[in-house]
Amino acid sequence: MHELSIATNLISLALEAIQNKSPALHTSAxxxxxxxxxxGRLAGVDAEALQFCYEIATRDTPLAGSQLVxxxxxxxxxxxxxQAERELPSVQRFVCPECGQPTAELRRGRELELTCIQLVEPxxxxxxxx
Ligand SMILES: [Zn+2]
Numbered sequence: 001m002h003e004l005s006i007a008t009n010l011i012s013l014a015l016e017a018i019q020n021k022s023p024a025l026h027t028s029a030x031x032x033x034x035x036x037x038x039x040g041r042l043a044g045v046d047a048e049a050l051q052f053c054y055e056i057a058t059r060d061t062p063l064a065g066s067q068l069v070x071x072x073x074x075x076x077x078x079x080x081x082x083q084a085e086r087e088l089p090s091v092q093r094f095v096c097p098e099c100g101q102p103t104a105e106l107r108r109g110r111e112l113e114l115t116c117i118q119l120v121e122p123x124x125x126x127x128x129x130x
Contacts, residue, residue, distance in 0.1 A: 003046055007053040010037065010114060011063055017117050018062060032066040036116035040073040040109040041091050047072070069116075075109030 014035055035054075039045050047070045054068045075088040079096035085107050086096050095102050 002044070003049040004053040004057065006045060006050060006112070007057040010035065010054065010068075011057055011061055013114050014063055014117050015061070017114075018119065030062070031120040032063045032117060033120045034067045034069060034116070034118040035063065035114065036069045036071060036118075038071045038073050038111045038113050038115050040111040041075045042106070042109040043112045045112060071115070073108055073111045076107045077103045078105040078107050079103050080105070 014032055018030055018032065037050075039047060039050075050070065051068055058064050058066060075091045076085050077088055077094060077096065078084070079086050079099065079101055080103065081099050081101040082096060084098075086098060086103075088094065088109070089097050091109070094104055094106075
């Protein structure tokens with residue numbers, strides 16, 4: 001399954017990031033709270049399937065129980081006639097929505113990138129009142 005390999009990739013990237021971020025004074029590895037992924041409309045990723053695979057693939061990892069946030073990136077082309085970037089209303093047709101000029105110059109929409117890994121900070125746990 002395509003989404004499963006993406007999820008697996010995502011996890012190894014996150015684990016790498018944890019290791020890089022983890023300060024020496026912390027003896028235990030930090031847990032991951034939330035992972036944010038930017039997914040372009042043309043990336044060919046089924047967000048729902050990815051969520052499902054992520055949940056399965058994160059089991060028995062420091063990412064277990066973390067939330068996967070998927071930010072959808074619209075497909076944006078550059079229209080040479082308008083000399084502007086235009087958001088495609090439909091990814092089936094690569095034409096400028098303003099002037100109808102066909103354009104293949106995709107500026108955004110193929111993203112598949114990890115943008116944020118939010119770790120559980122032990123320090124943010126508020127001390128018991130009293
Ligand atoms: Zn145009």
